[in-house]
Amino acid sequence: MKISIQWLRDFLDLPEAPRAVGERLTLAGLAVDGVARAGSDTVLELDVTANRGDCLSHIGVARELSAIYDVDIRSPEAAAAEGSAAMDDVFAIAIEDAGLCRRYCGRYISGVRVGPSPEWLVRRLEAVGIRSVNNVADATNYVLMELGHPLHAFDADTLDGSRIVVRRAAAGETLRTIDGDERRLDDTTLVIADARRAVALAGIMGGLDTEISDRTTNVLLESAWFDPVSVRKTAKRIRLGTEASYRFERGADVAMAATALERAAGLIIELAGGVALRGVIDVYPAPIEPDRIALRRGRIAEHLGAAVPDAEVERVFRRLGFEPRVSADGWTVRTPSHRHDIAREEDLIEEIARHHGYERFPATLPVWSGQGRQLPSHAGETHVRDTLAGLGYTETCSIAFGNRDTQAAFAPGVEPVEIRNPLSEDAPILRTSLVPSVLGSIQWNLNRGLRDVALYEIAKVYPTSGEKRRLVMAATGAADAPRIHQSTVETDFFRLKGEVEALLSRFDLVLAESTDALPPYLHPGRSVRLGAVASVGELHAEWESRFKFRQKICVAEIDIEHVLERGLRAIATAPIPKYPAVRRDLSLLVARRTPYRDVVEAVHRAGIAELTDVFPFDRLERGPFSASFYSLAVTLVFQSGERTLTDSEVQGFAERVLAELRKIGIELRS
Amino acid sequence: MAGIDDLRQIGERFDGEKARAADRSSLEELHARYLSRKSGLLTLEMQRLRELPADQRPAFGKLANRLKQRIESELAEREAALAGEERSAREETEALDVSLPGSRPRIGHRHPITLARRAIEDIFLAMGYTVEDGPEVETTYNNFDALNIGPEHPSRDESDTFYISDDIVLRTQTSPVQIRTMERQPPPIRIICPGRVFRRDELDATHSPMFHQIEGLVVDEGISFGDLKGTLDLLHRQFFGERTRTRLRPSYFPFTEPSAEVDVSCEFCESRGCRVCKHTGWIEMMGAGMVHPAVYDCVGYDTARYSGFAFGLGIDRYAMLKYGIDDIPLLFQNDMRFLSQF
Numbered sequence A: 001m002k003i004s005i006q007w008l009r010d011f012l013d014l015p016e017a018p019r020a021v022g023e024r025l026t027l028a029g030l031a032v033d034g035v036a037r038a039g040s041d042t043v044l045e046l047d048v049t050a051n052r053g054d055c056l057s058h059i060g061v062a063r064e065l066s067a068i069y070d071v072d073i074r075s076p077e078a079a080a081a082e083g084s085a086a087m088d089d090v091f092a093i094a095i096e097d098a099g100l101c102r103r104y105c106g107r108y109i110s111g112v113r114v115g116p117s118p119e120w121l122v123r124r125l126e127a128v129g130i131r132s133v134n135n136v137a138d139a140t141n142y143v144l145m146e147l148g149h150p151l152h153a154f155d156a157d158t159l160d161g162s163r164i165v166v167r168r169a170a171a172g173e174t175l176r177t178i179d180g181d182e183r184r185l186d187d188t189t190l191v192i193a194d195a196r197r198a199v200a201l202a203g204i205m206g207g208l209d210t211e212i213s214d215r216t217t218n219v220l221l222e223s224a225w226f227d228p229v230s231v232r233k234t235a236k237r238i239r240l241g242t243e244a245s246y247r248f249e250r251g252a253d254v255a256m257a258a259t260a261l262e263r264a265a266g267l268i269i270e271l272a273g274g275v276a277l278r279g280v281i282d283v284y285p286a287p288i289e290p291d292r293i294a295l296r297r298g299r300i301a302e303h304l305g306a307a308v309p310d311a312e313v314e315r316v317f318r319r320l321g322f323e324p325r326v327s328a329d330g331w332t333v334r335t336p337s338h339r340h341d342i343a344r345e346e347d348l349i350e351e352i353a354r355h356h357g358y359e360r361f362p363a364t365l366p367v368w369s370g371q372g373r374q375l376p377s378h379a380g381e382t383h384v385r386d387t388l389a390g391l392g393y394t395e396t397c398s399i400a401f402g403n404r405d406t407q408a409a410f411a412p413g414v415e416p417v418e419i420r421n422p423l424s425e426d427a428p429i430l431r432t433s434l435v436p437s438v439l440g441s442i443q444w445n446l447n448r449g450l451r452d453v454a455l456y457e458i459a460k461v462y463p464t465s466g467e468k469r470r471l472v473m474a475a476t477g478a479a480d481a482p483r484i485h486q487s488t489v490e491t492d493f494f495r496l497k498g499e500v501e502a503l504l505s506r507f508d509l510v511l512a513e514s515t516d517a518l519p520p521y522l523h524p525g526r527s528v529r530l531g532a533v534a535s536v537g538e539l540h541a542e543w544e545s546r547f548k549f550r551q552k553i554c555v556a557e558i559d560i561e562h563v564l565e566r567g568l569r570a571i572a573t574a575p576i577p578k579y580p581a582v583r584r585d586l587s588l589l590v591a592r593r594t595p596y597r598d599v600v601e602a603v604h605r606a607g608i609a610e611l612t613d614v615f616p617f618d619r620l621e622r623g624p625f626s627a628s629f630y631s632l633a634v635t636l637v638f639q640s641g642e643r644t645l646t647d648s649e650v651q652g653f654a655e656r657v658l659a660e661l662r663k664i665g666i667e668l669r670s
Numbered sequence B: 001m002a003g004i005d006d007l008r009q010i011g012e013r014f015d016g017e018k019a020r021a022a023d024r025s026s027l028e029e030l031h032a033r034y035l036s037r038k039s040g041l042l043t044l045e046m047q048r049l050r051e052l053p054a055d056q057r058p059a060f061g062k063l064a065n066r067l068k069q070r071i072e073s074e075l076a077e078r079e080a081a082l083a084g085e086e087r088s089a090r091e092e093t094e095a096l097d098v099s100l101p102g103s104r105p106r107i108g109h110r111h112p113i114t115l116a117r118r119a120i121e122d123i124f125l126a127m128g129y130t131v132e133d134g135p136e137v138e139t140t141y142n143n144f145d146a147l148n149i150g151p152e153h154p155s156r157d158e159s160d161t162f163y164i165s166d167d168i169v170l171r172t173q174t175s176p177v178q179i180r181t182m183e184r185q186p187p188p189i190r191i192i193c194p195g196r197v198f199r200r201d202e203l204d205a206t207h208s209p210m211f212h213q214i215e216g217l218v219v220d221e222g223i224s225f226g227d228l229k230g231t232l233d234l235l236h237r238q239f240f241g242e243r244t245r246t247r248l249r250p251s252y253f254p255f256t257e258p259s260a261e262v263d264v265s266c267e268f269c270e271s272r273g274c275r276v277c278k279h280t281g282w283i284e285m286m287g288a289g290m291v292h293p294a295v296y297d298c299v300g301y302d303t304a305r306y307s308g309f310a311f312g313l314g315i316d317r318y319a320m321l322k323y324g325i326d327d328i329p330l331l332f333q334n335d336m337r338f339l340s341q342f
C-alpha cells in the first residue's frame, strides 16, 4: 500500500520528516518497506498485515500517526449539495441476501459531465499508483485511497428498472466485467443486479454495460459492506483480485460506508458538476453493534512484564478510536467499527504494547527450576555424525521430493506418499529412498571436476506406512586426500563395508551378514546386508550408466531410525588381561565356492573358550595349488584369563580348529 | 724396574693404537686387547705383580691401576665422541624436506544447517529447554486449526501449502509439535522444536519449497512479553556475537498476541545501513509473540492461570546470515566447493 505524505498532511500535522515517520510506523506495526520521492511528495511503501485492513487508507494510517504523535485528526469534508427531487422517488435499492451484504448505501447524482480530472487529482492518484480514468471514476478511487472504502459508480441510465437488487447469482448467469471478461456466475456469487440482470460482482468489479462513459449524465453511486469470506471466495474462484476485493476481504468499515458515499458524492459534484438527488438510500437492516471488551489493569503488567500508566492506556485507545470506560479493575473498551481484529483482552493489550512501544518493556528471562533434555536419539546421532566426519564423509541436504519411477526402482514395493499439488510433475512424491539424491549429489560434483567424493545424508523417507529416518553414504575415488608420501587407497566395497561396520560397532546391534534380498540398485556380486539395518555395495552397472558414472561408486543405506532406537551399547569395562595372548597363523587351502564366512563359522564350531579373535591376513587366488582352491591365511588369537597358555595347549587348539575345517573340505596348505 | 717399564710401553702402545681407532668396533677391540679378563695385555701384566719383589709391588700396583683407569676412561670418552658423530651422520641422512605437506586424512564437513541447528539447540538447552520433534507429514488440524489459523486463512491455499489430502499436509511450520506436546502434558512447557518444513515456493535465490525451523514454546505461570524479549536477546547475542542487538516490532500472526517481527542489528554495516539490511540497519530474523489464548483453548489449558510465548525461526536463514551465504540453492546443491568451507 502506497501512502502519500502530502495526503496524510490533509489529516494531521506531522512533526517529523517522512523517513522518521516511516520508522515510527514500522515500530508501531505498519512495516514501511520503502520511502520514495514522487515529485514534491514523498511516498511510503507500507506492508500492511492481513489483520489490519483498516490501515489500507490514508485515514487509517493517519489514525495510527495520531496515536504515535499524540495529535488530533482533521476529518475530510463529506457533504454533497442536494437538489429538491428525492432519490427514492426515482430509484429503489433492495438487499435480498442480508447475510452477505450487511449494508448498501446509494446516492443518485444527476447532470454530471464526465471528463478528465484536474491535475492535482491526477497527480495524487498517480503518487499512490492509480491511473486516472475520468473525473467520476477518479473520485471513487480517490475516496478508496483516502478513506479505504471501496465505492462503485454506475451509469444510472443503464440500470434497468431504476433499481438495484443485491442477490446471489442464478446458476448459469453471466456478466461481462469492466475488464472485458465474460464471467460465469453461480449461486455462491453475490451480485449487484438491476431489474433484469447482474450488473456488478459485489465488492469485486462492476459490469462493462453499466460503467461510466463519456455519455453518462446520471450516476448511481454505491457504498456498501460485503461479507469478507464471500468476497474472498468469489475473487479466488474467478481469479480476480481488485483494490475493492482486497479491502472487503479484510473487512471494510460498516460505519464508513455512509461517510465515504457523501465524500465521493461531494467530490463528483465538485469535479463533474451535477446535483445530488435529495436523500440517501441506506439499506442497513441489522446494524452491527460494536464489541465491549473488559480489560483488567493487572493483566497488562502480567502480560507485558511492566505496568503502563492509566493515562497512557486511555490516550492510546482514544487516539485509535476505541472508547475506554473505567471499570472496577480496569476498563470496558468499546471497539471501533473499523477494527475487526479485536476480540479479546489480549488484543487490547497488544494495542497498548504497540503504541506504548515494544522497546519500553524490559528484557527479562523467565525464572524456573528444572533441566532440559535433548532428544533420546541425540547421543547416538552425535556419535554417527562425529564418526562420519572422522571417516571423511561430508553431510548433504537434499529436497525431499522424488520422481515416481526412480524412487520405485530404489525402493521397490514401497508405497509413496503422493503430493496433491506438487511443484513439478517430475517430483510429485515424497522420497522413499535417499539413494537417488545422494547419487545426484555425487554426479553434480563429478561433473564439476572433482574425483574423490564421500557424502552422507540423514533425512526422512516417507512410505505411506510412516516416515522414518534413514542414513545414506556414498563414496567414490580416493578414500584419502591426495598425498605424495604414499599412494592413496581407492574406495571400494571392502572400504565402505569396513566403514559401516566401524560406524555401527558402538551400537547395541547384532549384524548378521547375508546376501539375500539385496537392493536391486547394488552390484549383485559386490553387496551385502548387515542384519536388517544396512545394505552396502557397489552401484549396479545399470545405474552406473544411467547416471553416466565412469568410476566406481559405493553406496550404503542404513536404517538409522532403528540404529538410534537401539542406541549406543552401555559401556561395561572388562579387566585388562593379565596373561599374554598367543597368535597362531594357519595357511589353508579353501574350495573356491566356500566363502570366508563359512571358514570363520567352522573355526567357532571348535568351541574353544580361549579363542578371542580370528581374522584373515592373506588371500591368494592362484598359486602352486589346484585352480579350484584359493589359499587363505588366518590368524587365530588365544588367551586365557587364568594362566599363560603353553605351546602344547595352543597346538591342541589349532588341531581342534583344523579338525573342524577339514569337515568342510579345508586343508592345511603344506 | 722391568715391570714399570713394561707398563710404560703398554701405555705408549695404547696411545698409538687409540689414535688409529676410527670406529666403535675398533674401540671395543682395543678394550678387549688391553683389558680383557683372560688375555688383556694390561690384565696379564698386572698378574705379574706377584713375581715382583715386595718393595716394588706398591709402586707397580699403583701405576698399573692408574693406567687401567686411564685406558678405561679414554676409551669411554672416545666412544662417546664417536657415538655423537654417528648420531649426527644418521640425523643428516635421515633429514626430510619438512616443508612438504603432511599426509592429511580426509575429514568430512557438517552441513551449515546442521551446524546452525546444533548451535541454537545448545543455547536453548543451556537455558533449560527440552528438544521435541514430530512428523513432517501432519494433520491439517495440528498445522492450522489448532494454531488459530482459520479455514479461510490464505496460508492454507493450495498455492502455499503442499496437500496430501484435505486432512493431511506437509507441515508448514514446526508448531504442530507444540500442539502435540501441549496435548500430551500440562504446563510448565519449555520446549524447542527443530525440524524440516515445507512451503509451496519454487527454489530460487530467496525461496525454497523445503527449509528448517526451530520453534520455541514456553507456557508457565507469570511468563511475560519481557521474558520473550530477554530470551531472544540472549539467543542472538550468543549466536551472532555479544554486540548483536535484538529489536521486536509489532506484527500479526494468528497464534500469538501481541505478535512481533524480530530484527537483529546489521553486523555488516554496524547498523549504519547497507544492502544486506536494505539500508535500515536491521535484519528481519523471525516471528514471535505471546501465545494466543485461542491456542490454549484448543489444548485445554487454563488461560487465566498460564501465559507463555512462542517463536519460530528459520535455521537456514540464521545459517545464511552467520556464514554469509547469499543464495538459498547453495544449501541444497551439495557442491563440495561450498560444503568443504564448513
Ligand SMILES: [Zn+2]
Residues within 6 Å of the ligand: B266, B267, B268, B269, B270, B271, B272, B273, B274, B275, B276, B277, B278, B279, B281, B282
Ligand atoms: Zn546493514
